Amino acid sequence: MRKKLTTAKLLLGLPAETSDLQYASGFRAPDPVVYLQTGRKRYMVVSVLECGRAQRTTCGVHVLCIEELGLPPAKRRSLTEWVAALLKRVDVREVTVHASFPLLIAESLRRRRIKVTPVAGPLFPQRAVKSKAEIACIREVQQSAVIAMRHALRRIQSATVDSSGCLREGNKRLDAETMRHGIDKLLLDRGCVGKDTIVACGRGSADPHERGAGPLRVGEPIVIDIFPKHQEHGYWGDLTRTVVKGQPSKRLAQMYRAVKSAQRAALQTIRPRVQVRSVHKAAQDAFVSRGFHTRAGNGKPEGFIHGTGHGVGLDIHEPPSIAPIPGVLRTGNVVTVEPGLYYPDIGGVRIEDTVLVTTSGWRYLYPCEKHLKL
Amino acid sequence: MRKKLTTAKLLLGLPAETSDLQYASGFRAPDPVVYLQTGRKRYMVVSVLECGRAQRTTCGVHVLCIEELGLPPAKRRSLTEWVAALLKRVDVREVTVHASFPLLIAESLRRRRIKVTPVAGPLFPQRAVKSKAEIACIREVQQSAVIAMRHALRRIQSATVDSSGCLREGNKRLDAETMRHGIDKLLLDRGCVGKDTIVACGRGSADPHERGAGPLRVGEPIVIDIFPKHQEHGYWGDLTRTVVKGQPSKRLAQMYRAVKSAQRAALQTIRPRVQVRSVHKAAQDAFVSRGFHTRAGNGKPEGFIHGTGHGVGLDIHEPPSIAPIPGVLRTGNVVTVEPGLYYPDIGGVRIEDTVLVTTSGWRYLYPCEKHLKL
Numbered sequence: 001m002r003k004k005l006t007t008a009k010l011l012l013g014l015p016a017e018t019s020d021l022q023y024a025s026g027f028r029a030p031d032p033v034v035y036l037q038t039g040r041k042r043y044m045v046v047s048v049l050e051c052g053r054a055q056r057t058t059c060g061v062h063v064l065c066i067e068e069l070g071l072p073p074a075k076r077r078s079l080t081e082w083v084a085a086l087l088k089r090v091d092v093r094e095v096t097v098h099a100s101f102p103l104l105i106a107e108s109l110r111r112r113r114i115k116v117t118p119v120a121g122p123l124f125p126q127r128a129v130k131s132k133a134e135i136a137c138i139r140e141v142q143q144s145a146v147i148a149m150r151h152a153l154r155r156i157q158s159a160t161v162d163s164s165g166c167l168r169e170g171n172k173r174l175d176a177e178t179m180r181h182g183i184d185k186l187l188l189d190r191g192c193v194g195k196d197t198i199v200a201c202g203r204g205s206a207d208p209h210e211r212g213a214g215p216l217r218v219g220e221p222i223v224i225d226i227f228p229k230h231q232e233h234g235y236w237g238d239l240t241r242t243v244v245k246g247q248p249s250k251r252l253a254q255m256y257r258a259v260k261s262a263q264r265a266a267l268q269t270i271r272p273r274v275q276v277r278s279v280h281k282a283a284q285d286a287f288v289s290r291g292f293h294t295r296a297g298n299g300k301p302e303g304f305i306h307g308t309g310h311g312v313g314l315d316i317h318e319p320p321s322i323a324p325i326p327g328v329l330r331t332g333n334v335v336t337v338e339p340g341l342y343y344p345d346i347g348g349v350r351i352e353d354t355v356l357v358t359t360s361g362w363r364y365l366y367p368c369e370k371h372l373k374l
Numbered sequence: 375m376r377k378k379l380t381t382a383k384l385l386l387g388l389p390a391e392t393s394d395l396q397y398a399s400g401f402r403a404p405d406p407v408v409y410l411q412t413g414r415k416r417y418m419v420v421s422v423l424e425c426g427r428a429q430r431t432t433c434g435v436h437v438l439c440i441e442e443l444g445l446p447p448a449k450r451r452s453l454t455e456w457v458a459a460l461l462k463r464v465d466v467r468e469v470t471v472h473a474s475f476p477l478l479i480a481e482s483l484r485r486r487r488i489k490v491t492p493v494a495g496p497l498f499p500q501r502a503v504k505s506k507a508e509i510a511c512i513r514e515v516q517q518s519a520v521i522a523m524r525h526a527l528r529r530i531q532s533a534t535v536d537s538s539g540c541l542r543e544g545n546k547r548l549d550a551e552t553m554r555h556g557i558d559k560l561l562l563d564r565g566c567v568g569k570d571t572i573v574a575c576g577r578g579s580a581d582p583h584e585r586g587a588g589p590l591r592v593g594e595p596i597v598i599d600i601f602p603k604h605q606e607h608g609y610w611g612d613l614t615r616t617v618v619k620g621q622p623s624k625r626l627a628q629m630y631r632a633v634k635s636a637q638r639a640a641l642q643t644i645r646p647r648v649q650v651r652s653v654h655k656a657a658q659d660a661f662v663s664r665g666f667h668t669r670a671g672n673g674k675p676e677g678f679i680h681g682t683g684h685g686v687g688l689d690i691h692e693p694p695s696i697a698p699i700p701g702v703l704r705t706g707n708v709v710t711v712e713p714g715l716y717y718p719d720i721g722g723v724r725i726e727d728t729v730l731v732t733t734s735g736w737r738y739l740y741p742c743e744k745h746l747k748l
Contacts (some may be wrong), residue, residue: 016570017391022721029583030570031583032630048581049581049582049583049679052581052674077699097398097477099477099478099479101477101478102476103474103476103490103492104473104475104493116477118477140429185562187558188558196404207423207426209423210427231569233677300425301441306423327452353551365630
């Protein structure tokens with residue numbers, strides 16, 4: 001399916017925001033750069049502001065300061081000019097680019113008779129297979145997620161319940177915002193940023209992307225989804241638990257058991273070369289066998305309404321996806337396994353762990369206990 | 375110069391990461407959406423996960439859940455299919471897109487005989503002129519930056535100095551990392567994230583994008599650059615101060631006075647309709663008149679090596695730039711004014727404030743005192 005990449009790879013943008021650029025160059029910067037990889041040679045053009053840092057902090061990359069390309073000052077603000085000057089210098093006339101390569105620059109390059117070919121898949125498919133160093137980075141972040149999760153669960157456990165069913169800490173209500181703030185602060189203490197930490201309670205949790213607001217209540221599902229990014233190395237972790245303070249309803253307890261068994265079923269299929277659609281199907285089948293059906297009706301879909309997982313690395317969502325699509329898992333993939341059930345009249349239940357695909361199966365990046373009742 | 379936008383505007387991507395999308399739709403989401411604006415009609419196609427939230431939280435946007443477009447399941451994972459189905463439904467065959475529109479999707483649409491025209495400038499030029507509500511958001515963030523700055527300066531002021539010239543708090547060294555962590559924690563308490571807060575000391579500060587590491591030292595310039603983003607509304611603020619603990623060298627004190635006078639000179643020119651290049655030149659001239667020249671030699675450029683400022687809003691760097699380029703300021707622009715001097719053998723000095731262009735001139739979004747010596 002995938003086009004063979006024989007031509008040079010061209011990337012451009014802000015390395016701090018473009019994970020492919022950071023992966024390829026090892027450089028993080030808030031200003032745009034142009035990166036070219038042709039065979040084993042790697043070039044990066046940077047602004048005068050980034051020059052010193054780029055030379056100091058990259059390895060094996062030929063760093064060119066924009067001044068060295070001999071561009072007149074009027075042309076130094078145009079990334080197209082940077083690319084054209086670099087390609088001329090290294091005598092390259094054909095480049096492969098990511099599907100998301102900027103249209104206007106592609107058109108300008110083509111007018112200069114440079115062949116620009118976008119590829120549909122990832123530009124660096126090898127990113128899905130993590131090195132030991134990368135696994136150590138993700139594990140470090142996942143550990144921080146686990147520590148923050150335990151802190152959150154302890155707070156719910158020690159909270160009292162007032163007469164209106166709201167959780168309290170001393171004389172203050174424990175609401176979603178307070179909890180999220182506590183989690184994010186703990187993450188920051190460990191060098192990580194929690195960008196959109198979810199603490200969603202009750203019916204709000206039926207929306208998997210609802211960040212959550214307002215009081216946490218007894219007897220209702222509380223979904224906590226923590227996905228920190230490390231401030232220095234930029235790798236992510238991802239962890240979700242669903243808990244109830246006090247007594248869950250019978251239906252909610254059934255949902256929880258179904259999600260736990262779906263996660264177990266999906267995990268049991270994980271090993272190198274397994275089809276991602278089989279992993280997803282294992283979770284789906286577990287739900288159906290327990291009587292939890294997925295319906296997509298009238299803009300209020302319910303049941304198991306998302307994929308089973310996604311790759312985690314320099315992006316929070318990256319290949320491989322675990323969904324009803326083609327593709328297999330490989331040793332060294334790092335993926336989430338996160339089945340969930342969502343019913344607008346009850347709320348959501350999701351359990352998510354991040355695991356490494358090993359030669360013999362899988363292991364947790366960093367394990368964390370799973371209990372519904374607190 | 376700018377092409378007149380008569381055709382429909384098409385945007386796609388992650389609203390949480392694409393400020394134009396957030397500006398146009400008022401929606402923030404971690405999953406991709408497709409947005410189309412044709413005359414006064416606005417449409418947004420969202421995944422099943424985002425449907426409920428998109429309908430609840432947007433205003434005046436016709437939200438279409440992907441199911442409603444009648445796409446077979448196999449095509450629901452392709453944004454090109456989303457776009458094609460939406461355009462067919464609303465009978466649009468020509469779209470204007472941002473310069474950075476993804477190349478591969480543009481090509482797929484063109485194969486379906488949809489005319490895709492990228493524009494070189496901003497897709498929403500009106501973003502540079504802030505509404506009252508936007509100004510209130512930026513002011514809120516700028517206030518947080520000021521509060522965090524004062525906290526940082528107080529710590530430097532109360533620090534002691536050990537025999538090796540390093541700053542101390544009690545029996546611990548006060549290093550750049552500790553200081554950054556304290557700033558970021560304070561920002562988080564105020565609902566903001568400090569992504570790459572700079573605390574750079576000594577020669578390291580000669581690199582304007584160096585985040586800084588290691589001990590803070592007496593007699594050396596400490597550059598603190600705080601640019602928080604609000605976690606909820608997504609607007610940024612931007613503030614830089616340079617300080618010295620103890621006695622600065624004569625040369626450093628001269629640099630500081632030159633930067634302060636360059637900022638004053640630039641600010642004095644700010645009013646509606648002024649050319650941005652005149653504002654930049656005012657800063658440049660102030661440096662030259664005090665004998666501080668800019669040299670761009672051998673990858674170690676020195677002097678005033680960057681532009682005078684940039685717009686601030688949903689992006690930390692957005693139009694208008696204050697640099698030697700065409701363009702004028704307008705009432706309602708929010709811009710930084712941040713001249714600086716950088717010499718590899720001494721370090722850097724930068725003073726940055728974020729100001730609003732008013733009918734009669736300018737005012738600080740939130741003022742903060744400026745002193746070199748602490």
